[in-house]
Amino acid sequence: MVKKIPIALIYARLFLGIWIILLSLFEVNHYSFWAITLLSIGLLTDVFDGIIARKLNISSEKLRRLDSSVDQIFFISVAIAAYIQCPDFFKANYTKLIILLSAELLIYVFSFIKFRKEIATHSIGAKIWTLFLFATLVEIMVHCKSTVLFELCLWIGLATRIEILAITFTLRKWTNDVPTIYHAVKLRQGKEIKRNELFNG
Structure with a gap:
């Protein structure tokens, strides 16, 4: 039963993303508080699913691919929820967001063409970018705007x-x-290669 914890955390992140969208659609009271709470929980599940899997010695290619795919769905869900609440921010930054999304799509397309599999590098740079993405989404949820953080998120995202x-x-x-x-x-x-026991492998 304990060995099912990592996959349970991965699927929990999937449902958290859907939940955040529903909160946004129904415009619940204190939306920002609930959305940020669920986003934070989602980030924690992303951190600990891999750590627990490695500690239990059950980390596998299948699990890592699932983790990577669910990460994408989760953050896309949060972005959709933020768009529902703050469409003006997304319209104002349309071009930059398209460039970032195109870069993300490009690496998936290239990976499928070359390997017939989606990427699951879980690189250090990608993990750093996730933290900036998290912070940017929190700022948007609270203020419906982001300037410095968004620019950092954009350029770090493109670099990674x-x-x-x-x-x-x-x-x-x-x-x-x-x-x-x-x-x-x-x-x-x-x-x-040597991988970090907590963050890779």
Whole structure:
């Protein structure tokens, strides 16, 4: 039963995303408080599902791919909920958001073309970007605007998408949990890489 905790946390994040959309659609009282609470819980499930899986020695390719896909659905759900509440922010930043989304789509398309699988690099850069994305979404939920944080989120997001694309290009075969482009180069050379016990592997 304990070994089912990681997958339960992953699916919990999926339902949390749907829940946040419903809160936004129905314009519940104290929406920002509830949405930020659920977003925070979702972020924590993302942190601990992998850690627990590695501690239980049940981390697998299937689990890591599922984790990566649900992460995408979760943050897209939160973004949709934020758009419902604050459409003017998204309209004002339409071009920048399209560029960021296009970069995200590009790495998925390239991975499918090359490996017939979605990406699941779980790179260090992507984890850092997730924190900036979290902070930006919180600011939007509270104020319906974001300036400095949004710009940081945009440029860090683009930089990390470029690194993930480079990682995917460099790898000879599909591999999950590749911390950086440096590690991808080592894998291409047939060398072993060291992964952080808590955050990768």
